[in-house]
Amino acid sequence: LGLTYVKTINKIKTNNFVFINPSGVVVWSYSKAHPVPFIESDITAGPNVLPTAYLPEYDIIVGGAICFDYDYPSFIHQASI
Numbered sequence: 292l293g294l295t296y297v298k299t300i301n302k303i304k305t306n307n308f309v310f311i312n313p314s315g316v317v318v319w320s321y322s323k324a325h326p327v328p329f330i331e332s333d334i335t336a337g338p339n340v341l342p343t344a345y346l347p348e349y350d351i352i353v354g355g356a357i358c359f360d361y362d363y364p365s366f367i368h369q370a371s372i
Contacts, residue, residue, distance in 0.1 A: 293355055303335050308357050310344065318344040323357040324366060331359075341369040 292311045297304060306323040322337025343354040354370035361367060 295357060297334075304333050305337060306331065306334050306357055307337075308342075308355050310342070310353065310355055312344070312346060313348060321355075323360055325359045325363055327359045339366060341366055343370050 293308060294311070295306070295308050298307055299305075306326065307320060308323070309320040310318045312318050319342035321340070321342045323331075323334065324337050324339045324341075326332075326334040326336055341354055341356060341360075343352050345352050352370070356367060
């Protein structure tokens with residue numbers, strides 16, 4: 292299950308994505324690395340690291356990104372490394 296949400300802590304706003312495995316465990320959480328210029332000027336960029344996780348139940352690696360992060364091939368390429 293993947294969920295996105297906006298979080299504000301001490302006036303710092305981030306756009307976040309969390310992945311929860313079939314057992315209900317949070318596998319990874321990340322903050323959007325590339326906020327949309329002008330539209331998300333109030334969003335603080337997260338690290339330039341794409342999260343991935345191996346799910347042995349399905350023998351697959353899953354990753355995720357938010358919106359504008361997909362416009363950066365080098366960012367998305369991290370899922371295949």
